Amino acid sequence: MNGSSTMILIGVGGAGCSIAQEVARGFGDGVRLAMFDTDAASGGYAAEGEFFLVGGDRLSGQGSGGDIVGARLAAEDSAEAIDAAFEGSRLAVVVTCLGGGTGGGATLETLKRLSRHGIPSIVFATTPFAFEGEKRLKNARGIMSMIEEEASAAFFLPLDKLVGGEDNMNEALARARDTLSSAISLFWRLVEKPGYIKLDEERLRQIISDAGRGRFAVASATGPDRAKKVADALLSSPLLSDGSGPVKSILCGVLAGDDLRLSEISDIADTLKSAFGDKCAFDLATVNDEENFAGRLSTVAMMFETAGGKAAGSDEAPQRTRHRHRVSSSAGSLVKGRFKNAEPTVWNGENLDIPTYVRKSINIGR
Amino acid sequence: MSNIYAALELGTTRTVLALGEMSQSGRLKVAAHAEIPSTGVRKSQILNIDQVSHSIRSVLREIEKKQMATGSTVTIANAYLVVSGQHVKAEETQSSVTVSGAKVTAEDVNAVSEALHSVALPRDRELLELQEQAYGLDALEGISSPKGMSGGVLKLNAIQIHADRNRINDARTAAANAHLEITEPLFAASCAGDEVLGEREKQSGALVLDFGGGSTGFAAYCDGYLAHAGVIGVGGDHVTNDIAQAFQTTQAQAEELKISAARAALSPDGGDERISLAGTTPLMETRTVSRKALDIVVNARLKELLGIIRENLEDADVLHRLRHGAVLTGAGAAMNGLDALVHRELGLSPRLGTPLHVDGFGQGAEAASFAAIAGALSYAHRNDDSKSLFQTIFGGFFK
Numbered sequence: 001m002n003g004s005s006t007m008i009l010i011g012v013g014g015a016g017c018s019i020a021q022e023v024a025r026g027f028g029d030g031v032r033l034a035m036f037d038t039d040a041a042s043g044g045y046a047a048e049g050e051f052f053l054v055g056g057d058r059l060s061g062q063g064s065g066g067d068i069v070g071a072r073l074a075a076e077d078s079a080e081a082i083d084a085a086f087e088g089s090r091l092a093v094v095v096t097c098l099g100g101g102t103g104g105g106a107t108l109e110t111l112k113r114l115s116r117h118g119i120p121s122i123v124f125a126t127t128p129f130a131f132e133g134e135k136r137l138k139n140a141r142g143i144m145s146m147i148e149e150e151a152s153a154a155f156f157l158p159l160d161k162l163v164g165g166e167d168n169m170n171e172a173l174a175r176a177r178d179t180l181s182s183a184i185s186l187f188w189r190l191v192e193k194p195g196y197i198k199l200d201e202e203r204l205r206q207i208i209s210d211a212g213r214g215r216f217a218v219a220s221a222t223g224p225d226r227a228k229k230v231a232d233a234l235l236s237s238p239l240l241s242d243g244s245g246p247v248k249s250i251l252c253g254v255l256a257g258d259d260l261r262l263s264e265i266s267d268i269a270d271t272l273k274s275a276f277g278d279k280c281a282f283d284l285a286t287v288n289d290e291e292n293f294a295g296r297l298s299t300v301a302m303m304f305e306t307a308g309g310k311a312a313g314s315d316e317a318p319q320r321t322r323h324r325h326r327v328s329s330s331a332g333s334l335v336k337g338r339f340k341n342a343e344p345t346v347w348n349g350e351n352l353d354i355p356t357y358v359r360k361s362i363n364i365g366r
Numbered sequence: 367m368s369n370i371y372a373a374l375e376l377g378t379t380r381t382v383l384a385l386g387e388m389s390q391s392g393r394l395k396v397a398a399h400a401e402i403p404s405t406g407v408r409k410s411q412i413l414n415i416d417q418v419s420h421s422i423r424s425v426l427r428e429i430e431k432k433q434m435a436t437g438s439t440v441t442i443a444n445a446y447l448v449v450s451g452q453h454v455k456a457e458e459t460q461s462s463v464t465v466s467g468a469k470v471t472a473e474d475v476n477a478v479s480e481a482l483h484s485v486a487l488p489r490d491r492e493l494l495e496l497q498e499q500a501y502g503l504d505a506l507e508g509i510s511s512p513k514g515m516s517g518g519v520l521k522l523n524a525i526q527i528h529a530d531r532n533r534i535n536d537a538r539t540a541a542a543n544a545h546l547e548i549t550e551p552l553f554a555a556s557c558a559g560d561e562v563l564g565e566r567e568k569q570s571g572a573l574v575l576d577f578g579g580g581s582t583g584f585a586a587y588c589d590g591y592l593a594h595a596g597v598i599g600v601g602g603d604h605v606t607n608d609i610a611q612a613f614q615t616t617q618a619q620a621e622e623l624k625i626s627a628a629r630a631a632l633s634p635d636g637g638d639e640r641i642s643l644a645g646t647t648p649l650m651e652t653r654t655v656s657r658k659a660l661d662i663v664v665n666a667r668l669k670e671l672l673g674i675i676r677e678n679l680e681d682a683d684v685l686h687r688l689r690h691g692a693v694l695t696g697a698g699a700a701m702n703g704l705d706a707l708v709h710r711e712l713g714l715s716p717r718l719g720t721p722l723h724v725d726g727f728g729q730g731a732e733a734a735s736f737a738a739i740a741g742a743l744s745y746a747h748r749n750d751d752s753k754s755l756f757q758t759i760f761g762g763f764f765k
Contacts, residue, residue, distance in 0.1 A: 339408070339409065339603075339604075339607065342408045342409050342411070342413070343409070343411065343452075345409065345452055345598070345599035345600055347598070347674055352598075352599065352600050352604070352670075353604070353607075355604075355607065355608035355611050355612065355663070355666075355667070356608065356663075356666040356667045356669075356670045357608065357612065357662065357663050357666045357667075358611070360666060360670075362662060362666050364612060364659040364662045364663055365656060365658060365659045365662070
């Protein structure tokens with residue numbers, strides 16, 4: 001583990017741990033990785049990072065059997081170990097796959113504990129394929145709003161958006177894993193290996209603070225017109241169309257070797273701004289990494305439907321509490337308002353005490 | 367001298383105590399009722415027993431004052447409790463007995479009924495209502511009177527409604543602190559249903575939606591009996607809270623907006639209209655909120671609530687049997703556009719539900735808001751087979 005970073009990557013559940021490992025493996029020793037699962041078998045392949053068996057006494061290391069509540073209770077049982085894993089962290093990236101028990105229940109408890117320790121969290125989560133069945137879809141849908149409530153920022157990757165009906169099953173799963181691990185890797189690299197326009201942890205904390213639900217896409221290209229190819233690929237990504245409201249802020253990371261040209265940065269930035277509106281807050285960061293990106297231009301674009309923290313180059317105080325449309329860690333108690341201390345009303349995994357327009361991301365105008 | 371019945375509602379937004387008595391015309395009428403804003407109750411559940419006791423003492427005093435003003439004195443020692451809240455659950459249940467001979471006898475019918483009533487609930491649950499539905503005889507279902515029919519196994523289907531015993535005991539404690547004993551806890555939505563629905567409506571299939579401050583109860587009647595019921599822990603308070611959060615107002619301002627301006631159903635008009643909202647103090651400026659935004663916030667909440675109820679009714683295979691329509695009761699029933707939204711989301715023709723068996727609760731929306739407590743008074747009257755019981759309940763009577 002890298003002792004200097006205060007950013008921690010957390011994998012939750014079998015698939016979440018596996019993806020987190022893939023990111024850590026690709027990145028070398030620069031990632032501080034912790035993995036939580038109720039299935040002891042996940043620990044067997046945990047070659048990177050630290051593995052924590054969650055709820056060992058309750059579930060005997062046999063997994064949660066798809067039981068979200070059971071997994072959450074198991075994570076509560078292991079609260080001490082989970083807390084210890086966070087020690088020294090100032091920012092957490094959590095990766096999980098929704099639909100099963102641990103990915104939902106243990107993720108929620110993990111986020112809650114991060115929030116309690118004042119550690120902002122960014123969640124990357126896949127949602128199930130439609131063919132996985134209504135129960136898993138319902139599990140995922142229910143848990144998404146609760147994740148939004150607990151996390152500072154949350155990205156959900158609907159697996160169905162990534163594949164076509166004729167795709168081979170293994171290829172589809174591999175593509176989903178690649179997309180998620182690429183996004184996290186690029187994101188991690190933006191922070192850990194900053195270039196001319198830096199995205200250090202403090203700035204990232206500001207950007208994602210109360211950012212809420214977002215969308216993301218990654219693209220990579222080579223050749224003389226690589227900037228245009230990247231911009232076109234981003235705009236045509238099905239993942240960026242998976243939103244319900246207008247984009248309020250964009251975080252764009254451009255990663256390349258020493259041949260990165262200013263015109264390429266502005267081409268990508270201008271394309272995104274013109275596509276999503278000039279008025280949205282725009283944050284840009286670059287990475288110059290000749291070793292890994294020689295001749296290649298990669299971009300990760302993250303978009304939020306709510307203007308979150310302080311925008312780049314702005315001296316204004318972060319817009320945090322007024323007229324917000326989504327839920328975040330600090331917003332949890334705010335949006336529950338008079339119900340914050342009452343027993344929650346939960347239906348299909350959704351906390352109905354949170355205003356409907358917030359949970360459903362309904363743009364109310366005003 | 368007629369008997370007097372008392373019913374108490376410890377709601378999220380209001381505490382109500384009502385007295386009913388038989389009028390000379392032979393109908394039940396409200397002798398007096400009092401209501402005050404509730405404190406210590408959130409989402410239909412007691413959070414502060416002392417505050418609730420104080421509220422109960424206040425409505426008791428209010429009733430006594432009203433009675434003194436009419437030259438009567440009354441000391442209320444006992445009252446039926448109207449219960450709602452998401453801790454209330456409804457379940458289908460069934461008992462069965464082997465028919466003693468070739469045909470079903472009256473004894474067999476009694477035996478299957480006794481077996482039904484002997485079904486035990488978990489220790490933490492308290493029975494509010496056990497309503498028999500229809501009999502089954504071997505594979506034949508839906509029998510209203512099995513006596514004399516041939517068969518081997520007689521079954522009795524029923525719906526049982528039960529609540530968290532601790533929550534009921536909290537209400538008992540709060541009442542006892544105010545020197546009031548709870549006679550029996552009753553389920554609010556079925557009290558309202560029995561009060562506002564006629565037999566023909568129950569036969570043809572009707573849904574009662576009881577919109578409270580902290581929760582919304584529902585009771586579906588088919589073929590003359592209660593077929594399904596439930597409570598969703600979302601009520602008018604949630605609408606108020608959503609408005610407060612959306613427009614950064616106080617709860618009082620949000621409540622005012624909800625009552626005076628909010629519309630449950632979205633309307634194509636009023637796109638640019640702004641609604642004035644007075645400041646909370648004289649020095650605070652009046653501000654405005656968008657009519658359209660207000661409607662969107664309120665519509666989203668109520669549409670979701672009705673969607674949950676719809677899903678519940680569909681899961682119970684009941685919705686398609688509600689041919690008569692929906693009857694809206696409770697303090698939230700008269701919200702602007704709610705009837706249209708109910709029609710749109712549930713496909714049921716709506717009407718306001720006002721008491722059929724108890725006079726004196728006013729008319730229209732006001733009467734609909736008292737449907738459950740009126741139903742509790744009717745229940746008390748229907749079950750008044752021992753007048754001496756009520757003579758012990760009241761320490762004094764109307765002079």
